[in-house]
Amino acid sequence: MAGPLPVSPLALKLPALPAVDGVRLAVGEAGIRYHGRADVLLAEFAEGTTVAGVFTKNLCPGAPVTWCREVLPGGTARALVVNAGNANVFNGVAGQRAVEATAGAAAKTLGVKPEEVFLASTGVIGEPMPAQKIVAVMADLAARLGGSDLAAAARAIMTTDTFPKAATRTARLGGVEVTIAGIAKGSGMIAPDMATMLSFIFTDAAVPSPALQAMLAKGVDHTFNCITIDSDTSTSDTVLLFATGQARNKPTDDPAHLADFRRALGEVLHDLAMAVVRDGEGAQKLVKITVDGAVSNHSAKKIGMAIANSPLVKTAIAGEDANWGRIVMAVGKAGEPADRDKLAIAVGGTWMAKSGGVVPGYNEAPVVAHMKGREIEIEVDIGLGQGRATVWTCDLTHGYIDINGSYRS
Amino acid sequence: MAGPLPVSPLALKLPALPAVDGVRLAVGEAGIRYHGRADVLLAEFAEGTTVAGVFTKNLCPGAPVTWCREVLPGGTARALVVNAGNANVFNGVAGQRAVEATAGAAAKTLGVKPEEVFLASTGVIGEPMPAQKIVAVMADLAARLGGSDLAAAARAIMTTDTFPKAATRTARLGGVEVTIAGIAKGSGMIAPDMATMLSFIFTDAAVPSPALQAMLAKGVDHTFNCITIDSDTSTSDTVLLFATGQARNKPTDDPAHLADFRRALGEVLHDLAMAVVRDGEGAQKLVKITVDGAVSNHSAKKIGMAIANSPLVKTAIAGEDANWGRIVMAVGKAGEPADRDKLAIAVGGTWMAKSGGVVPGYNEAPVVAHMKGREIEIEVDIGLGQGRATVWTCDLTHGYIDINGSYRS
Numbered sequence: 129m130a131g132p133l134p135v136s137p138l139a140l141k142l143p144a145l146p147a148v149d150g151v152r153l154a155v156g157e158a159g160i161r162y163h164g165r166a167d168v169l170l171a172e173f174a175e176g177t178t179v180a181g182v183f184t185k186n187l188c189p190g191a192p193v194t195w196c197r198e199v200l201p202g203g204t205a206r207a208l209v210v211n212a213g214n215a216n217v218f219n220g221v222a223g224q225r226a227v228e229a230t231a232g233a234a235a236k237t238l239g240v241k242p243e244e245v246f247l248a249s250t251g252v253i254g255e256p257m258p259a260q261k262i263v264a265v266m267a268d269l270a271a272r273l274g275g276s277d278l279a280a281a282a283r284a285i286m287t288t289d290t291f292p293k294a295a296t297r298t299a300r301l302g303g304v305e306v307t308i309a310g311i312a313k314g315s316g317m318i319a320p321d322m323a324t325m326l327s328f329i330f331t332d333a334a335v336p337s338p339a340l341q342a343m344l345a346k347g348v349d350h351t352f353n354c355i356t357i358d359s360d361t362s363t364s365d366t367v368l369l370f371a372t373g374q375a376r377n378k379p380t381d382d383p384a385h386l387a388d389f390r391r392a393l394g395e396v397l398h399d400l401a402m403a404v405v406r407d408g409e410g411a412q413k414l415v416k417i418t419v420d421g422a423v424s425n426h427s428a429k430k431i432g433m434a435i436a437n438s439p440l441v442k443t444a445i446a447g448e449d450a451n452w453g454r455i456v457m458a459v460g461k462a463g464e465p466a467d468r469d470k471l472a473i474a475v476g477g478t479w480m481a482k483s484g485g486v487v488p489g490y491n492e493a494p495v496v497a498h499m500k501g502r503e504i505e506i507e508v509d510i511g512l513g514q515g516r517a518t519v520w521t522c523d524l525t526h527g528y529i530d531i532n533g534s535y536r537s
Numbered sequence: 538m539a540g541p542l543p544v545s546p547l548a549l550k551l552p553a554l555p556a557v558d559g560v561r562l563a564v565g566e567a568g569i570r571y572h573g574r575a576d577v578l579l580a581e582f583a584e585g586t587t588v589a590g591v592f593t594k595n596l597c598p599g600a601p602v603t604w605c606r607e608v609l610p611g612g613t614a615r616a617l618v619v620n621a622g623n624a625n626v627f628n629g630v631a632g633q634r635a636v637e638a639t640a641g642a643a644a645k646t647l648g649v650k651p652e653e654v655f656l657a658s659t660g661v662i663g664e665p666m667p668a669q670k671i672v673a674v675m676a677d678l679a680a681r682l683g684g685s686d687l688a689a690a691a692r693a694i695m696t697t698d699t700f701p702k703a704a705t706r707t708a709r710l711g712g713v714e715v716t717i718a719g720i721a722k723g724s725g726m727i728a729p730d731m732a733t734m735l736s737f738i739f740t741d742a743a744v745p746s747p748a749l750q751a752m753l754a755k756g757v758d759h760t761f762n763c764i765t766i767d768s769d770t771s772t773s774d775t776v777l778l779f780a781t782g783q784a785r786n787k788p789t790d791d792p793a794h795l796a797d798f799r800r801a802l803g804e805v806l807h808d809l810a811m812a813v814v815r816d817g818e819g820a821q822k823l824v825k826i827t828v829d830g831a832v833s834n835h836s837a838k839k840i841g842m843a844i845a846n847s848p849l850v851k852t853a854i855a856g857e858d859a860n861w862g863r864i865v866m867a868v869g870k871a872g873e874p875a876d877r878d879k880l881a882i883a884v885g886g887t888w889m890a891k892s893g894g895v896v897p898g899y900n901e902a903p904v905v906a907h908m909k910g911r912e913i914e915i916e917v918d919i920g921l922g923q924g925r926a927t928v929w930t931c932d933l934t935h936g937y938i939d940i941n942g943s944y945r946s
Contacts, residue, residue, distance in 0.1 A: 254862045532852035
């Protein structure tokens, strides 16, 4: 990369972030790739912390993803180590050894079991992971654990991100107020070079790990799994949720009792996912696509993602062109039930196409004005059923080519 | 579009093109969208001409595709009308009427049945199709039918194409030499605005339509269906093959007797498909991706297309960066059986990654030199089975954004 990227025009400011009881954080400079900035995060969790995780579906995952998948069924966590600069992907046996060395060092330093240490790495792939650089700063990180400076943590895990990402909510659970706070990084759905999506969410609630896992999986399905930058799928995407139990609510797995917690968790995940889209590589516009009238919610989401991933739709939006013809094409290529003659398309609330043709004499002025804005809304009515989904993406601009078409060195 | 595009650096010259017995051609200026150039093609075929067709899988197809699908089972053809400038897509009932008017006018003028008239349109979508402009020039076109100026035909069907595309071969069939000659247009797999892929192939061979259909479908599967520009799927993609029977070979549907014809047809389809990729919007490099060792040929093709459609792989190639990490990612996202630790990747014949990691101390110099060329070769060995496929694409450049991100008007 040739110097830092300009901050995305869609960037959001960090919200005020609370401390989460039972979570202690420290960031440090391991110097893996970056210099003069924090590039490693250590989190220590109170005894009894439960954990849930969702990982990339990519079949060539990084060694840290394989590690987390192996230890997740244990259901408990005492530590998290995240580094930026090297993703430890496609390093063969050496990658596995680097993972074991990092987890082992954290476990020894904190006096916990290695299988209670979770790991995530983001950065270049196929370069040997210098785990010794993380091991070398472990004692110092442990000595400085304290407080809950989530803003510093959000910055330490950035790669090509142009702004740090965090979100927080409170919820009522078992008669007490609990806190949820999370951080994320990512500026493409992927980019094995640099732009993997990672998110870590912390709560002081007490929730058994199976219930935590169910809520996280469902929440991710409607948030992180409904965003796309370029259709590519990282080898390292990871979302982890840690619940320390320090709020002293009575643990429950009753869905009714967990309703407000689920709502708050969903909002945190939504905010973080939106922050990732807003930092899409080269993004100039945030695009919300709502598909209604599909034969099922699943079908609606597939159609939405076909629109969101279409290079032709995305370049049209970059050109501020409300090109509904390309949306028709994308609906048709999704492979889901659709009837050309029942399809309707609106941009910015104005229905441009209906019943298999352009709406005669529709007023183009509000559409033209809408396309010049930063936030674009597309609605598609398939006209066949009740299926509905909303997905988000960004436009495809020269900035994307600049970022991804440059030499690595 | 702001003026004509520069000719692709990957452009090929038209080969010398033969006349095909039983095919008479004429081009004319209907002025549908373009002015000062031919934008409509009429072809008339000898009595007894058989026909085969393959069409877009897009579920929102244009009215001409619907028409062709309806008349194709008849198995015979007497005429073809193609226009450039308006795709007649998403025009509702008016689109259907335009199709009927065009086929009816050609049928009446030539004294054939409407259901023996095949149609294709390419250009903007969602704009009413002025069929009367085609009808108005029909008599003049019919009066000028003659010869077989395939080069003029190739030019008349161009939209955003930067060069005309044609190919020809001869074959032995039933003891006589037969000729196959085809034309194509297309500069994205799609772009409902302008860049639909159309191809028309003519032969003087006598082949029953079921055998013709089988050979065309199989041939397209290994050629046009193995190329991709931007993963988008046109609403109008059409390949039609007309066999006039004027070579007077004994008609046969015996696959053994058709072997040489099948070989020649495959070569024509291959040449035409390569010409389309070479005119990919903004293309600076032609990319050939061979996947070997997959669990099946189908699986190999899916993996190859995942690589070919990855914006991250395509931008890396534009940047002349042999970024095998992005290839690993694309293999993993294909969803097909793959084992990270058995994967091997070569660029320009140099194996860079093997056995789950980078090849230690591989010689980068030939790879760097290869990436600077116009034709890039990527080989992937999945290491699991015997499945094999080759697909072709082009790089993703600023030119693509320029072409597709500009205003329509």
